[in-house]
Amino acid sequence: MASKKDDDASFNNFYNNKTTILQEARVFHESPISPRKCRALLTRVAYLFYSGEAFQAQEATPLFFGITKLFSHKDAALRQMVYLAIKELSTVAEDVIMLTASIQRDMQPNSEVIYRPNAIRALCRIIDASMVQSTERFFKAAIVDKNTSISSAALVSSYHLFPVSKDVIKRWVNEAQEALSPRAPSFFNAPSTSYLGFGSSAPSTPSYQTVPSSSYISQYHALGLLYSIRQQDRMAVIKMIQQLGGGKTGGGTTLKNPMALCMLIRYAAKVMDEDPNMHKQMFDLLEGWLRHKSDMVTFEAARAIAEMRNVQPQHLTRAVAALQNFLSSMKPTLKFAAIRTLSSLALIHPTVVAACNTEMENLITDANRSIATYAITTLLKTGNEASVDRLMKQISGFMSEISDEFKVIVVDAVRSLCLKFPAKQDLMLTFLAGVLRDEGGYDFKRAVVEAIFDMIKYISACKESALGHLCEFIEDCEFTKLSVRILHLLGIEGPKMSQPTKYIRFIYNRVVLENAIVRAAAVSSMAKFGVNVLDATVKKSIGVLLSRCLDDVDDEVRDRAAMYLRVLREEELQETYVKEDSVFSLAALEAKLVSYVNDAAATSEPFDASSIPKISRAQAAQDVARPSSLDTIAVAVTAKAAPVNLAPQLSAAEAQSQYAQQLAAVPEFAAYGPVMNSSVKPTQLTESETEYVVSCVKHVFKAHVVFQFNISNTLPDMVLENVDVIMQPTDETGLTPLGSTSIPLLTAAASPQIAYVSFQRDDPVEYPLGTFQCTLKFVSKEVDPSSGEPEEEGYPDEYQLEEVELGASGDYILPSYVNFNSEWEKMKAGPSQTETFALSEMESIKAACDSLIEILNMEALGGSDQPTSTTVHTLQLGGLVAGGGGKVLARVRMTFAAGQGVTLELSVRAEQEAVCRLVMSAIGG
Known part of the structure; x- marks a missing residue:
């Protein structure tokens, strides 16, 4: 028998069915119109939209125009529902522009006050870029209206229209500035009862009451619009922040709305992060806001200071004191916000946060377990070794009472504590093993497994017991990804243990009991035992177990078993397929393969994998991509097509593939062959606030070098024609100029576009x-503001750019992982060079390591980028050279003396003599 809940759900599904609603839409055409029925149906339409129901254009259009018939009715509540419905339908229905005139009637100053905000919001959704100018007077009048609801509706609508019609919206800056000024509490007429649901019909003449509004919310919306208009002009933004901030005291002499002040604080923090010259002024403003009477503003200022880049402890004193006061508040939201901010800050400055330990101790027993979780985890970061036992007992007491999200926070805190207090590893491992057996989702289990992985990696004393706990976990692990990762780790660490055979039983159980993916991982793990364990009996047993896998139902498992059986019999294969600690970077391999397949001329020759950089197997297993994200670049275009921006978060390999597509679309480069390397990150040749923004990407071919200039015009009232980049070498470079491609027309709307300059090596x-x-050379023409067309006559102009340097770092050398010791010996007979350098400005060995890795753009091998001594260290680096240069290795022996800096001996071995000179020139040039 169906329950009442099921009956209600079934009725609700039928009642709010799209087909049923479309059939009932005939009530909009009845005469006379029934406001009650229409409001009820419009409510159901809105419900469908907000629950994610999709309407087709042929469904939405008749429904939209049926609803527009209700504009003739005077019922206020019905009119509100009409605007709500047409605002949602306007994005799907066709010919919605026909409703513009009806909506504009309700936007008139003499229309009912209750209609105007709704009409403004609906008009914003209906008009397109070409109609914004014709509605300008309506929006300007509404922005400066004394009624807060009308002003806010106009400001928010302008904010949404800004991306599609920047030139028009920018003219509204004076009105937006006026909306920022504090006004006396406004009064507006609103119906005393809202008739939006299914109740009795509204009276024909609704009663009105006067409701005050003194929240100054329009300031928040006006500030957002002003920032959108001025964000490309840093000086204008800084001036706005200083004017609205109220000077060094940060009292906020103009802004009264707390949300507006919070937004201003975020703008100030962004300016401080991007412009070091403004750090002092912005920091003074933030400290002034710490004394604001609004808790929201005080917290936002404290959070901004706590999250400053490279913040010093002495700058945190007042911010931490403000957060410390919130810890004693009666409001749970304030306590939660403060403790979460302090928890993040404790990772970087635990001694500063330790001043709040007394207040955090009181929060351990807080009824809100989210607050208690953050309190304990923060105390773990700031406390000493003596307090660990007590805190761990308290954590264990309520782990079952909190959600997975907060369990992950606790586990991450314990994970960092393991490395801080290695002597407590038994207690930590017992706790982690206990929570690993508890119920939980994938993210929680993964966090625990990662914490145990870190203990295995950094605390050698706990390896054996930690591996034992992981073996027990995979016996009933329901997550395939975790099982595969643990099996991979067992294959690496298990053969090194004193009793490796005890792990083989757990691994073989996976072959018998698990799915195909886990079985394949188990086969690979067993093979590592067969190769790395010296006991002949163990090798024989592994061979027997692998032979049983030849009958598996899955192809992958059978193929792996067959391959590893042969590897066990032939020692020369073991080095390549098991002991080799590097694999190709999959992202780089994919990019090179795509380029190879798309190049018809190259496919006649075998694919060359020697130019693909490698990463360690551990790095590949953790899906850690070394290349950094890139700035925005432009995709391939023809001479007549405007480029489109790529997403700014591209991996280096993805960008290499995009660059290859760009270059392939240029006929002049067809004879150059495939591109060998493109610089990882575009070099900025202008400031981001200037009228012309230019960046450069360098492409290295086998016998050519191509410079790609991404050029943007930020002036909407100016058009550039015949845009060229002229490059003059400052000295002898070994390059012969071949030519360049120009940009015929560059407007602000079509920016950025690309110009190329090519040279032959x-x-x-x-x-x-x-x-x-x-x-930068071009012909500049002004745009007629009335017609929007450029003038016929222009004038030639030039714009000086920053210099472009072609060097070893990032242009020719790619970081690549190798087994340094074995490769160093193999290249002993090849070209090599050794020189001594003095780096007097370096303050430590670590700083020298970081600088050398950046300059040479090579991979630090064996963790050699983390010096274990403050006076002597050896840095090992590996890389590949574009254009067939092959492998290159560098060994840097360093000594540090106070006052004298770092002295280093750089030894380079490569496959070509020219590569050795290239690396030496990067340091000594």
Whole structure:
């Protein structure tokens, strides 16, 4: 027998069915119109939209125009529902522009006050970029209206229209500025009862009452619009912040709305992060806001200071004191916000946060377990070794009472504590093993497994017991990804243990009991035992177990078993398929393969994998991509097509693939062959606030070098024609200029676009280096504001750019992982060079390591980027050279003396003599 709940759900599904609603839409055409029925149906339409129901254009259009018939009725509540419905339907229905005139009637100053905000919001959804100018007077009048609801509706609508019609909205800056000024509490007429649901019909003449509004919410919306207009002009933004901030005291002499002040604080923090010269002024404003009477503003200022980049402890004193006061508040939201901010800050400055330990101790027993969780985890970060036992007992007491999200926070805190207090590893491992057996989702289990992985990696004393706990976990693990990762780790660490055979039983159980993916991982793990364990009996047993896998129902498992059986019999294969600690970077391999397949000329030759960088197997297993994200670049275009921006978060390999597509679309480069390397990150040749923004990407071919200039015009009232970049080398470079491609027309709307300058390498075996002076040349034409067309007459102009340097770092050398010791010996007979350098400005060995890795753009091998001594260290680096240069290895022996800096001996071994000179020139040039 169906329950009442099921009956209600079934009725609700029928009642709010799209087909049923579309059939009942005939009530909009009845005469006379029934406001009650229409409001009820419009409510159901709104419900469908907010529950994610999709309408087709042929469904939405008749429904939309049926609803517009209700504009003739005077019922206020019905009119509100009409606007709500047409606002949602306007994005799907066709010919919605026909409703503009009806909506504009309700936007008139003499229309009912209750209609105007709804009409403004609906008009924003209906009009397109070409109609914004014709509605300008309506929006300007509404922005400065004394009624807060009308002003806010106009400001928010302007904010949404800004991306599609920037030039028009920018003219409303004076009105937005006026909306920022504090006004006396406004009064507006509103119906005393809202008739939006299914109740009795509204009276024909609704009663009105006067309701005051003194929240100054329009200031918040006006500030957002003003920032959108001025965000490309940093000086204007800084001036706005200083004017509205109220000077050094941060009292906020103009802004009265707390949300507006919070937004202003975020703008100030962004300016401080981007412009070091404004750090002092913005920091003074933030400290002034710490004394604001609004808790919201005080917290936002404290959070902004706590999250400053490279913040010093002495700058945190007042911010931490403000957060400390919130910890004693009676409001749970304030306590939660403060403790969460302090928890993040404790990762970087635990001694500063330790001043709040007394207040955090009181929060351990807080009824809100979210607050208690953050309190304990923060105390773990700031406390000493003596307090660990007590805190761990308290954590264990309420782990079952909190959600997975907060369990992950606790586990992450314990994970960092393991490395801080290695002597407490038994207690930590017992806790982690206990929670690993508890119920939980994938994210929680993964956090626990990662914490145990870190203990295995950094605390050698707990390896054996930690592996034992992981073996027990995979016996009933329901997450395939975790099982595969644990089996991979067992294959690496298990053979090194004193009793490796005890792990083989757990691994083979996975072959018998698990799915195909886990079985395949188990086969690979067992093979590592067969190769790395010296006991002949163990090798024989592994061979027997692998032979049983040849009958598996899955192809992958059978193929792996067959391959590893042969590897066990032939020792020369073991080095390549098991012991080799590096694999190709999959992202780079994919990019090279795509380029190879798309290049018809290259496919006649075998694919060359020697130019693909490698990463360690551990890095590949954790899906850690070393290349950094790129700035916005432009995709491939023809001479007549405007480029489109790529997403700013691209991996280096993805960007290489995009660059290859760009270059393939340029006919002049067809004879150059495939691109060998593109610089990882575009070099900015102008400031981001200037009228012309230019960045450069360098592409290295086998016998050519191409410079790609991404050029943006930020002036909407100016058009550039015949845009060229002129490059002049400052000295002899070994490059011969071949030509360039220009941009016929560059407007602000079509930015950025690409111009190329190409050179031929005089000797393809050598790697030319040099510096180029760059000048942007173009014909500038002003745009007629009335017609929007450029003037016929223009004038030639030039714009000086920053110099472009072609060097070893990032242009020719790619970081690549290798087994340094074995490769160093193999390349002993090849070209090599050794020189000594003095780095007097370096303050530590670690700073020298970081600087050398950045300059040479090579991979630090064996964790050699983390010095274990403050006076002597050896840095090992590996890389590949574009254009067939092959592998290159560098060994840097360093000594540090106070007052004298770092002295280093750089030894380079490569497959070509020119590569050795290239690396040496990067340091000594």
